[in-house]
Amino acid sequence: MQPQTTVILDNGASSIKAGLARGPEGDDDDQPKGNSRLVPNAIVRSKGDKTTYFGHQLERCRDYSALHYRLPFEKGYLVDWDAQKAVWDGVFSSEVLNVDTAESSLLITEPYFNLPNIQDVYDQFVFEEYEFHSYHRCTPAATIPFGRLFQTGGPSPPECLVVIDSGFSFTHVVPIINNQIQWYAVKRLDVGGKLLTNQLKELVSYRQWNMMDETYIMNHAKETCCYVSTRFFEDLETCRSNPKKNSIVREYVLPNFSINSHGRVRLPNEELSATDQVLHMENERFTIPELLFRPDDIGLEQSGLAATVAASISLLPHDLRGMFWANIGLIGGSTNFPGFYERLSSELLSLTPVEYDLQIYRSEDAMTEAYRSAFAFANDPAFPTHVVTREEYLEVGSNASRRKFPGWQSSSAPGDAEISKITQESMTEDRGQPSRKPSRPRVRTITAPGRRR
Amino acid sequence: MAPKRAREQAPRHVNATKQTLAPDIITKRTKRHLEELERSNYTEPSITLDDDGEGAISGKNRVRQIVSDKRYLNDPNAKKKKSSMKVRTALLYRKNLATLIEESRIAHLPCHVPTYLTAAAPPPHLPPRLLCSVCGYKGAYKCKKCAMPYCDMNCESVHAETRCERRVI
Numbered sequence: 363m364q365p366q367t368t369v370i371l372d373n374g375a376s377s378i379k380a381g382l383a384r385g386p387e388g389d390d391d392d393q394p395k396g397n398s399r400l401v402p403n404a405i406v407r408s409k410g411d412k413t414t415y416f417g418h419q420l421e422r423c424r425d426y427s428a429l430h431y432r433l434p435f436e437k438g439y440l441v442d443w444d445a446q447k448a449v450w451d452g453v454f455s456s457e458v459l460n461v462d463t464a465e466s467s468l469l470i471t472e473p474y475f476n477l478p479n480i481q482d483v484y485d486q487f488v489f490e491e492y493e494f495h496s497y498h499r500c501t502p503a504a505t506i507p508f509g510r511l512f513q514t515g516g517p518s519p520p521e522c523l524v525v526i527d528s529g530f531s532f533t534h535v536v537p538i539i540n541n542q543i544q545w546y547a548v549k550r551l552d553v554g555g556k557l558l559t560n561q562l563k564e565l566v567s568y569r570q571w572n573m574m575d576e577t578y579i580m581n582h583a584k585e586t587c588c589y590v591s592t593r594f595f596e597d598l599e600t601c602r603s604n605p606k607k608n609s610i611v612r613e614y615v616l617p618n619f620s621i622n623s624h625g626r627v628r629l630p631n632e633e634l635s636a637t638d639q640v641l642h643m644e645n646e647r648f649t650i651p652e653l654l655f656r657p658d659d660i661g662l663e664q665s666g667l668a669a670t671v672a673a674s675i676s677l678l679p680h681d682l683r684g685m686f687w688a689n690i691g692l693i694g695g696s697t698n699f700p701g702f703y704e705r706l707s708s709e710l711l712s713l714t715p716v717e718y719d720l721q722i723y724r725s726e727d728a729m730t731e732a733y734r735s736a737f738a739f740a741n742d743p744a745f746p747t748h749v750v751t752r753e754e755y756l757e758v759g760s761n762a763s764r765r766k767f768p769g770w771q772s773s774s775a776p777g778d779a780e781i782s783k784i785t786q787e788s789m790t791e792d793r794g795q796p797s798r799k800p801s802r803p804r805v806r807t808i809t810a811p812g813r814r815r
Numbered sequence: 816m817a818p819k820r821a822r823e824q825a826p827r828h829v830n831a832t833k834q835t836l837a838p839d840i841i842t843k844r845t846k847r848h849l850e851e852l853e854r855s856n857y858t859e860p861s862i863t864l865d866d867d868g869e870g871a872i873s874g875k876n877r878v879r880q881i882v883s884d885k886r887y888l889n890d891p892n893a894k895k896k897k898s899s900m901k902v903r904t905a906l907l908y909r910k911n912l913a914t915l916i917e918e919s920r921i922a923h924l925p926c927h928v929p930t931y932l933t934a935a936a937p938p939p940h941l942p943p944r945l946l947c948s949v950c951g952y953k954g955a956y957k958c959k960k961c962a963m964p965y966c967d968m969n970c971e972s973v974h975a976e977t978r979c980e981r982r983v984i
């Protein structure tokens with residue numbers, strides 16, 4: 363029998379979003395429905411504290427200067443299982459989820475195009491080390507149709523949708539038809555939060571203070587100061603015309619660990635003490651996130667995000683493309699930059715064929731959107747039909763999950779029978795039907811009623 | 816913490832070469848920069864559980880220790896059990912992504928199967944724009960020695976003093 367408890371791990375390369383689902387009628391006494399714990403997916407050494415923190419323990423860290431990171435993921439893929447196990451051990455322990463893995467099911471996310479040899483190791487840890495009763499493994503985007511991101515327009519998600527997942531390691535454009543990822547049209551932009559923080563570190567270190575070892579601090583500076591510009595060259599002019607005194611520049615006050623102060627943006631007219639050190643965030647504020655839209659600014663030979671979305675949709679069946687343009691959803695922490703939505707909308711609008719409408723769905727909490735969708739998936743009555751059980755694994759090994767989990771290996775190409783069936787159905791249905799005439803306004807903002815942590 | 820003025824630290828380069836750079840050297844420089852942007856730490860010692868001072872940072876060639884085995888979570892329910900062979904292998908022998916891609920043989924799959932290798936975004940269709948490598952403003956000029964863009968004479972001299980050719984190998 364399927365256990366009542368399902369452990370949910372949105373296992374990102376920077377952070378794990380972890381929680382428990384107790385089934386459709388389950389009580390969530392200690393955790394309100396859908397709330398997750400955010401656990402850094404890293405082993406972190408603090409020189410100042412003379413301590414090494416594993417995953418969730420990082421919240422005990424006092425001195426965030428020159429933190430040294432050991433990450434289980436390399437370029438978005440899980441390669442360091444020792445580090446991963448150390449973090450997972452903590453997540454399952456009484457300090458976080460307090461769960462008996464052998465009496466639970468598991469829903470875990472994996473990277474897009476995960477390698478088959480890495481997938482086998484997922485199976486080994488899930489069943490041989492943690493002895494889960496059963497599990498399902500899928501990408502973050504695959505959970506989205508179960509969540510609420512696209513559901514403001516009706517009770518069920520549209521048949522055709524595109525998920526843009528901009529995370530720590532990279533950004534993916536993922537088209538989905540009837541819950542099935544269309545792998546032949548999935549595209550990857552090699553820009554994510556890690557690259558952006560590192561680029562900011564480098565610029566600031568060259569121009570102002572040496573911050574090369576201050577990943578934690580510079581990530582915070584990025585999150586509090588950076589935005590996506592909708593008028594790049596105008597903003598460049600503004601910064602140049604009156605350096606240190608213009609509408610764009612912000613003063614980021616560096617943390618002072620001797621008095622336990624955190625990094626922050628200086629408020630207007632705020633007095634600073636003599637020991638405060640200030641970082642001037644000038645055109646760094648917008649030239650950093652700009653790389654999502656112009657990767658060639660640092661010589662990366664890839665199209666920007668909008669052109670990548672258009673390239674992805676152009677690979678999909680012709681008569682369904684209108685539905686994809688009308689159902690684009692944003693998830694992942696790097697979609698949170700102020701101005702991201704506005705810039706993407708305006709660039710996408712210029713690429714949308716005139717006969718189609720463009721509609722972009724936003725989450726109130728893009729970072730945990732996949733977690734909350736996974737939570738809904740785990741509570742779906744059909745979830746038990748998607749899992750591989752430990753029993754099956756012990757019988758046939760990883761073949762069990764290769765058969766069960768729909769992955770890119772088993773992906774179908776366009777023109778396949780399943781798709782032409784959908785094509786015919788979509789012609790006779792109202793919902794999501796591509797409009798033939800351009801209507802005004804062509805862009806609509808929709809924010810899903812997500813929950814904040 | 817005590818951040819230092821970065822510019823003052825940077826070494827000066829005086830050995831100038833006369834000719835402009837070949838495109839393949841610029842490509843190599845860009846590639847190396849993009850690799851640097853993948854780093855998790857600027858300096859890369861490995862972490863061990865040894866918490867007393869500098870001994871915690873050990874060199875690359877030390878025998879690999881498993882950190883996940885040495886953890887005591889003070890969980891009374893935690894049962895000490897032996898990991899399976901496969902799990903122990905994964906814990907002990909870390910492979911980098913390039914090796915794993917090689918071993919996965921995804922490069923040898925039929926060309927209609929989409930993989931990590933085929934999913935990269937298409938090349939840019941817009942011409943590249945020149946931005947000053949010193950200040951980030953529009954860079955109208957390129958350094959004669961290393962081809963990095965700069966915007967004016969001020970940035971040109973900062974570039975020449977600090978960074979010129981530093982990325983060239």
Ligand SMILES: [Zn+2]
Nearest residue numbers: 947950966970
């Ligand atoms: Zn300049």
Ligand SMILES: [Zn+2]
Nearest residue numbers: 958961979980
């Ligand atoms: Zn130069």
